[in-house]
Amino acid sequence: MISNYLKIALRNIYKYKGYSFINIFGLATGMAVAILIGLWIYDELSYDKHHANYNRIAQVMQHRTFNGKIATHKSMPAVMAEEIRNNYGSDFKYVLQSSWTSIHILAHGEKKLSKTGNFFEPQVIDMLSLKMLKGTQASLNEPSSIILSESFAKSFFGDTDPMDKIIKLDSKTDVKVTGVYEDLPYNSSFRDMNYVLPWQLYLNLNDWIKKMENPWDSNFSQTFVQIADNADMEAVSKKIVDIKRKKTPRENSNAQVFLHPMSKWYLFPEFKDGHNTGGRIEFVWLFGIIGIFVLLLACINFMNLSTARSEKRAKEVGIRKSIGSVRSQLIIQFFSESLLVVALxxxxxxxxxxxxxxxxNELADKKIAILWTNPIFWLLGITFSIITGLIAGSYPALYLSSFQPVKVLKGTFRVGRFASVPRKVLVVLQFTVSVTLIIGTIIVFRQIQHAKNRPVGYNRDGLINMYMMTDDIHKHFDVIRNELINSAAILDMTESGSPTTEVWNTNGGFDWEGKDPNLAVDFPNNGVTQSYGKTVGWQFKEGRDFSKEFASDSSAFVVNESAVKFMGLKNPVGKFVKWNGTPYKIIGVIKDMVVQSPYSPVRASLFHISGSAESVVILKLNPEKNSKESLDKIETVxxxxxxxxxxxxxFVDQEYAHKFGDEERVGKLSTFFAILAIFISCLGLFGLASFVAEQRTKEIGVRKVLGASxxxxxxxxxxxxxxxxxxxCFIAIPIAYFYLNGWLQRYDYRTDISWWIFAVSVAGALFITLLTVSFQAIKAAIANPVKSLKTE
Known part of the structure; x- marks a missing residue:
């Protein structure tokens, strides 16, 4: 019996090839989108979950009030871990200090590689549950040791056993390979950690840490913890809230220390005014809703066309019932056809x-794959298929199977004037979703373009950053600079404490005339060489640039216009700002340089002449020379x-472009889903237009005979x-405006929602509709009326 039902179902699929293709391919497309989004969401929600102690790991963070606003930081003093262990040890299993993930040069023989890694306290192996392929849990106990990720060890040593090999670190010190650990997954907060070095080695290499008068004044490292098995994260977090205020009440009287659980690192990283405001979780909700709606569009198509075609099968039902088919058999037949289509x-x-x-994966910056071995994946897929098949097949199965064969075969059966109403409602729902996605995509890209067109206050063209891991460039700075300028490879060169697209250094301890004594401040304060302004092309509003001709510039500031505004300075050039009690003279005011988020206000910033080696070398390529030749010359020197x-x-322009990464990714994904949503909607529209044209064949023939064009x-x-x-469109416009206006509020520097966006979206939707429907409409209109009016 079952095989008979399947044979009839396959015959019907083959008989109505066009409708079957639209039904199957449209539903398959919607399912594919839903699966892709489901895999993306699964990857987002499983971030960091491979760590065995995922629910008990946290990062120590702090809220601090500076410049009149509450800011939240991950940076901590290097003594934080020791202080927590000494005073709250029973609440923690591990408390570990770490450096930031940064680039270092590793050399072995003639091979040199620069890769990112961390300095960590030895227990990191246990806390992060690193799977040691070689070595033991004690592999980081020696200060001169290093453990490598499996892929890095392979790229560095090939098939040779890396154990006990000696590696030169930043041309300064030798370290011995004492372990190799399995690569961390791509969806890990530590995925860029290609190696781990002991924290003690970091302290040994940086004497300035030991020489600090008050180690609580400098926040330059990170602190990670794993709470005790019987401890509560929230309760422990409340215990340590005053730990920093007690150590340095004057400088950090407003510091509030807290624990940020690993479960929130990726999806809830954003803070505003001391409160966690979310983050990527918004994208998870957004794409989850889009996935549901795109799948809904495909299901609507399937149900629309299934119910439309079912009305053409009324006579089949009448004949089958007249020769003895009972209603239950007809119900099973229609359901089996529906389930077969969904299965395909x-x-x-x-x-x-x-x-x-x-x-x-390339578009979304992911490494996801179909979960072939995951039973939940198959359970969800099969369950959804069965439910969709049953819902779509319910109309023909329950409604058509109830027809009286006498009425159907006499020709007195009528479907009813309201039979098409559900289909019309579903079409409206389809295009409401599609138009909303079109509007959303336009506004996302408009916001990105708005930020890209923002004046940045310097010239990025031909500007390159190089990160210094040794002191050699600093020692030979003047010689290198002169040689490269004389070769015409560059226009100028400078050293800087931060790259032109980031802020690496901030300081407090500033005072100026008229400052509120109770106001705590924290300004980006970049140490540079005298050629910095000429190299980056900053733009002066008042005063002059740094110059070697003025020895007094060693105690001078160049400030940006935001700093002048924040300090309330009138005629700022010539005024003095004290930094930790030492007076610095303001010699120039520059236009604001956008070096952090292009969507946020520029922070009050200061620049001073550095007296030591800095972290970054910035070069301005000669625009009149070939870039490749210039870079070859720079490499040689x-x-x-x-x-x-x-x-x-x-290249600075490429690094700046990375700041738009998340928004551009959202925009591209939204475009991808919007195109698929429109495609699915148009498939359904095409099928319904074909059905309507077929249904009105005789009417069209009569109208043509009577003279209709x-x-x-x-x-x-x-x-x-x-x-x-x-x-x-009229339903979609207010919905899109409400949600997208709320989305834009998260940006300080944002575009507006213009009326033309809605006009373009409506015009686009109408154009696509007419294009889709016109094929069937014109095809029916030019058909020979003689054929249309012939009896069956």
Missing amino acids: AFLISLVLVYVLTPSF LKKYNPAAPFEYQ VLNLWQLLSKDFVILVLIS
Whole structure:
């Protein structure tokens, strides 16, 4: 019996090839989108969960009030871990100090690589549950040891056993390989940790840490903890809130220390005014809703076309009932056909996902794959397929199977004037979703473009950053600079404490005339050489640049216009600002330079002449020379004076472009889903237009005989669909405005929502609708009326 039902179902699929293709492929596309989004959400929600102690690990963070606002920081004093262990040891299993993940040069023989890694206290192996492939849990106990990730060890040593090999670190010190650990997954907060070095070695290499008068004054490292098995995260967090205030009440009287659980690092990283405001979790909700709606569109198509075609099968039902078929058999027949179509769609969707996954991963910056061995994945897929098949098949199965064969075969059966109403409602719902996605995509890209067009206050063209891991460039700075300028490879060169696209250093301890004595401040304060302004092309509003001709510039500041505004200085040039009691004279005011988020206000910033080696070298390439030739010349000169370091650089304009990464990724994904939503909606519209044209074949024939033109008939068949889409647009516009206006509020520097965005979206939706419907409408309109009016 079952095989008979399947044979009839396959015959019907084959008989109505066009409708079957639209049904199956449309549903498969929707399922594929839903699966891709589901895999993306699964990856987002499983971030860091491979760590065995995921629910008990946290990072120590602090809220501090500076410049009249509460700011939240991850940076901690280097003594924080020891202080917590000494005073609250029973509440913690591990308390570990760590450096930031940063680039270092590792050399073995002739091979030199610069890779990112961390200095960590030895217990990191246990806390992060690193799987040691070689070595033991005690591999970091010696200060001169290093453990490598599996992939890094492979790229560095090939098939040779790396154990006990000696590596030169930053041309300064030798470390011995004492372990190799399995690579951390891509969805890990520590995925860029290619190696781990002992924290004690970091202290040994940086004498300035030991020489600090008050180690609580400098926040330059990170502190990670694992709470005790019987401890509560929130309760422990409340215990340590005053730990910093007690140590330095004057400087840190407003510091509030707290624990930020690992479960919130990735999805809830953002803070405002001391409160956790979310973060990427918003994207999870956004794409989850989009996935549901795109799948809903596909299901609507399937149900619309299934119910539309079912009305054509009324005579089949009448004949089958007249020769003895009972209602239960007809119900099973219709359900089996529906379930077969859904099953085929599900199989095709898996193929689509398999094919699209590499491109989707590149677009979304992921490494996801179909969860072939995950029973929950199959359970959800099969359950959804069955539910969709049953819902879509319920109308023909329950409604058509109840027909009286006498009425059907006499021709007195009528479907009813309201039979098409549910289909029209579903079409309106489809295009409401599609138009909302179109509007959203336009506004996301408009916001990105708005920020990209923001004046940055300096010239990024031909500017490159190089990060210094040795002192060699600093020692030979003047010689290298002169040689490169004389070769015409560069226009100028400078050292800086921060790259032009980041803030690495901030300081407090500033005082000026008229300052509120109770106001705690924290300003970006960048140490640079005299050629910095000429190299980056900053723009002066008042005063002058640093110059070697003025020895007094060693105690001078160049400030930005935000600093002048914040300090309330009138005629700032010539005024003095004290830094830790030492007076610095303001010699110039520059336009604000956008070096952090392009969506946020520029912070009050100061620049001073540095007296020591800085972290970054910035070069301005000569625009009149070929960039490749200039870079080759720079590499030759640097290898002569800095042989220990590989020649690596980043173009500033590319680094700045990375700041738009999350928004551009959201925009591209939204575009991808919007196109698929429109495609699915148009598939359904095409199928319904075809059905309507077929249903009104005789009417069209009569109208043509009576003199109706092709244009008249095209208008007749298109009018209803245009009205439905217009209704969709009027519903979509307020919904899109409400949600997107709320999304824009998270940015301080944001675009506005112009009326033309809605006009373009409506016009686009109408154009797509007419394009989709017109094919069937014109095809029906130009058909020979003689064929249309022939009896069956």
